[in-house]
Amino acid sequence: MRATIKDVSALAGVSTKTVSRVLNREKYVSEDLRQRVEGAMAQLNFQPSAAARMLAGKRSHQIALIYGSQSPHYIHQIQTGIWARCVEEGVRLLAQPSDPDSPDLALEVGGLIDQTQVDGVILSAPVTDSEAALDELDRRGMPYVRISPGTDHGRSSSVSMDDVQAADDMTSHLIELGHKRIGFIIGHTNHAASDLRLFGYRRALDRAGLAYEPRYVRQGYFDFASGEAAAEVLLDLPNAPTAIFASNDDMAAGVLAVAHRRGLALPEQLSVAGFDDIALAGQIWPPLTTVRQPTREMAYAAAALLFEGVEGAVHRRIAHQLVVRASTAAPSA
Amino acid sequence: MRATIKDVSALAGVSTKTVSRVLNREKYVSEDLRQRVEGAMAQLNFQPSAAARMLAGKRSHQIALIYGSQSPHYIHQIQTGIWARCVEEGVRLLAQPSDPDSPDLALEVGGLIDQTQVDGVILSAPVTDSEAALDELDRRGMPYVRISPGTDHGRSSSVSMDDVQAADDMTSHLIELGHKRIGFIIGHTNHAASDLRLFGYRRALDRAGLAYEPRYVRQGYFDFASGEAAAEVLLDLPNAPTAIFASNDDMAAGVLAVAHRRGLALPEQLSVAGFDDIALAGQIWPPLTTVRQPTREMAYAAAALLFEGVEGAVHRRIAHQLVVRASTAAPSA
């Protein structure tokens, strides 16, 4: 038989309201009573009914994470980060996968909120950019935080990394090593970060006084194959780059594969750099130098932002980190 | 303003209980009324309150997935599979990461159940083997299904793949290609599947009339480094294997790395096989031949088992699949 507040109150010799106060850590409870109540709760192994709390109160002690078609590793990082903050807050996490392109995404979101009465919602890219879903959230006055939104940055609180600076840092790192011909593979055009990373690459070149050479820049699509294709073209160039910087790690893995096939020694003959968006290539081919994307930290910060209940659209930027491995070296040519 | 059952019943001109019946797809509602009620629900965009349903009823329309320290990819497959079945059932999924080695895992599990009143629980390895957690579940009479349990198979319903057969299949495949010296790298000793896979390897050898050579078998620990180490030893052998079969893909990746370093042509000079437990190596090094572990299918089946509410400890075995790529070829030596 599950113990209820009534049982606790009887055992402790206080009113149910007092027990409720202790449970919710409200002020105005004497130390004396608090102890008695906590003792009784422990003795009965009292566990509050989430259902009753939701129904009676305003809060549900639950938040939802809505995520879409990202890589498993990315999603896992997101979940882990949010989870960590939720535990601190004593809040449960409802996982809600969803298709960002589905026409009834908005309905799903609306239904989720109306049914579960979650206290807040965290959106992970690319669901972050669904107008309809956001409208649904706004209409209900539901607090929400977006992680790495691609558009409409002023619309809600959000958390993201500084893609421009990250690409700039990596490019600068290569320049400092002495590279003058640095290839760059652009990410998928439908991803906002792609432009930002390209911009960071150009900014670093500019600052260093190196000319921007369009032929060293190839369009990719965030997948292994497009990385391979781009690398083939770049390495066939008359004055081939001594370093190639790919906008994500799947493409960087493609570059590495091509380098292997061509018998290029890494990093002596070619420096390869990327982002560890999915932390894949870096594990198998440790020689890849990467920008570590602070996914887990962003997620944690997003949850924190939600619980802090700040006013207006607060933006929080999380620092990235350059993981320099043996793969970047001074150019030999 | 959210619409309630009362609103719906008023609009439809029926009692609240009838609306409840329609909502829960109960029998004994005339087609006529059902239509009226459903019309009213749609018109008001009625969304039932999960909290109220839980409090009043016996079901919570929620199940929990408890998972531990698996690879992100594995966890993602699990979640995806369960989610798919939950959607069909109109049930929400509560994600509950947890440390399988934590002393208060049982308390967490108990608290989760008492607080959320979930309808059932799915345990994913290695949480599946926590005596204390299982006890807690049993004590409450909570239905649960385990995915790939390592021990105590009769204790609850469970779902798993046939590790013995899978390893047998792969080994047989190599034998059929003509390989007579097949190296094997054992998985981590604390993982039940390790023994089973070794057994499958031996069984295939036996059946083919090939002698089991202990020197072709090395102990590994499911990680990249142990795969490398084992490969170094195996390839240094006087009569080195013409094929190496690793018990998981991290180790197989290690084998591939060593082969690369030694300039061995794949698959001409060495065939490499593994399990895609984390589906990692197979993506980056397509030439790896693998046993595809049906993780998502197992998860789906686990949820199905839960919803079917079968009596006793039912075990369901999910079929694996041999993904043969260019990496296995007839031996050259």
Place this chain on the structure above:
DNA sequence: TTGTACGCGTTATCAT
């Protein structure tokens, strides 16, 4: 600082 009475929105029980 503590207690009382009521209501949250649904399902269960029992009646019809």
Place this chain on the structure above:
DNA sequence: ATGATAACGCGTACAA
């Protein structure tokens, strides 16, 4: 096949 009414276990509002 349908309806009336009483729980479910907590938080809120107000009183003391």
